[in-house]
Amino acid sequence: MHVVAGVLIDVSGRVLLAQRPEGKHLAGLWEFPGGKSEPGETAAQALVRELQEEIGIVVEPGEVLMRFPWTYGSKCLDLETLRVLRWSGEPRSCEGQALRWVEPNGFDDARLTPADRPIMALLRSVAP
Numbered sequence: 001m002h003v004v005a006g007v008l009i010d011v012s013g014r015v016l017l018a019q020r021p022e023g024k025h026l027a028g029l030w031e032f033p034g035g036k037s038e039p040g041e042t043a044a045q046a047l048v049r050e051l052q053e054e055i056g057i058v059v060e061p062g063e064v065l066m067r068f069p070w071t072y073g074s075k076c077l078d079l080e081t082l083r084v085l086r087w088s089g090e091p092r093s094c095e096g097q098a099l100r101w102v103e104p105n106g107f108d109d110a111r112l113t114p115a116d117r118p119i120m121a122l123l124r125s126v127a128p
């Protein structure tokens with residue numbers, strides 16, 4: 001299962017996280033917005049579609065920050081994280097999930113989905 005996630009960074013260096021909804025896998029934990037790609041989609045195309053559906057913005061995808069396999073029990077992910085260079089519109093919750101801008105250094109790893117912890121570590125290491 002190929003999952004794409006977008007890293008949006010605002011002018012003060014905060015990143016956008018979304019909370020996984022009740023009743024879903026990893027409910028209550030925070031993740032980078034995104035979702036599963038559809039057959040035939042590139043990662044960039046999937047990210048544009050997912051972020052339009054989920055948070056109502058049109059993004060310009062940038063470079064791949066990290067891509068790695070991750071296993072949750074019997075669920076195997078190929079998680080690809082892309083930097084978002086620019087976006088139009090103001091992120092808002094279109095599917096009921098909470099959204100929050102957080103400082104990479106001030107967010108407790110325990111609140112992130114496990115697969116996102118190495119991604120946040122990368123963001124901290126490059127933070128000014």
Ligand SMILES: Nc1nc2c([nH]c(=O)n2[C@H]2C[C@H](O)[C@@H](COP(=O)(O)OP(=O)(O)OP(=O)(O)O)O2)c(=O)[nH]1
Pocket residue numbers: 003004005024025026031032033034035036075077079113114115116
């Ligand atoms: N979107 C996203 N998913 C992530 C991240 N980190 C991480 O472990 N995941 C996991 C959570 C889910 O198991 C899977 C993404 O699936 P999804 O959000 O498209 O689907 P879902 O579990 O909500 O289930 P579904 O009802 O849509 O099938 O990847 C992340 O940063 N962003």
